[in-house]
Amino acid sequence: MVEELVAAGLTLGSAGVVYAAAAARVVKQYERGVVLRLGKLQSSVRGPGFTMVVPFVDRLRKVNMQIVTMPVPAQDGITRDNVTVRVDAVIYFKVVDAAEAVVQVEDYRFAVSQMAQTSLRSIIGKSDLDDLLSNREKLNQGLELMIDSPAIGWGVQIDRVEIKDVSLPETMKRSMARQAEADRERRARVINADAELQASKKLAEAAHEMAEEPAALQLRLLQTVVAVAAEKNSTLVLPFPVELLRFLERAQQNLPQQPQQQQPPQAPPVEGSRTGQD
Secondary structure: OHHHHHHHHHHHHHHHHHHHHHHEEEEOOOEEEEEEEOOEEEEEEEOOEEEEOOOOOEEEEEEEOOOEEEEEEEEEEEOOOOOEEEEEEEEEEEEOOHHHHHHOOOOHHHHHHHHHHHHHHHHHHOOOHHHHHHOHHHHHHHHHHHHHHHHHHHOEEEEEEEEEEEEOOHHHHHHHHHHHHHHHHHHHHHHHHHHHHHHHHHHHHHHHHHHHOHHHHHHHHHHHHHHHHOOOOOOOOOOOOHHHHHHHHHHHHHOOOOOOOOOOOOOOOOOOOOOOOO
């Protein structure tokens, strides 16, 4: 009798150990447990730590609540200004409702990936090339909104979407390089012309001041000579002031004209004596 009781106790103990082993579950800190009892969702979501389920009746699905970084494969598209581009992106998202992520969608990761690719192709067709290259922040916000709208019903929240790279055809790259070079040359010519205009205005002001003070022109000439002589050149070019020529010309015009001297009257020619006879 005692042996039978001991055997029954061992059997019950073994069954309890097997039941506890089959029912024991451990949920990690970054996970949540969703219990399906006979296929029906239980209202309570199991938190992190040790938990128990009914063996062969309950099914525990663990859902990762961490932020997931998912690259979006490069998508080929044509922009609104008819330029063929290839754009890839990266998306950051996390699960905010574990029960919805298990029940509402078969595979939320695959669903988010497909939605991101579709939205990326759509945003390419609605944007210009300049927006893709320089106004990415606005496009990232629009892309995030397009993906986040259906993802809310799946218990998923889109944290951030970033466009990584925009690849252009080689012909387009060469055309853009020529356009940038022409634009830089245009700006250089405008700056040079503006500098010439400002310099001409300053030179006109300097000429006006020198015209009022002729000594200023002579001082400027001496400064030029000193600057040239400082280079230790063997040849010295000395500019001749135009004002000096004008001064000499005015002085020549102001000189009084001298009267011409009268020549003495010439004597009449003397006829030779005739030697003939009467």
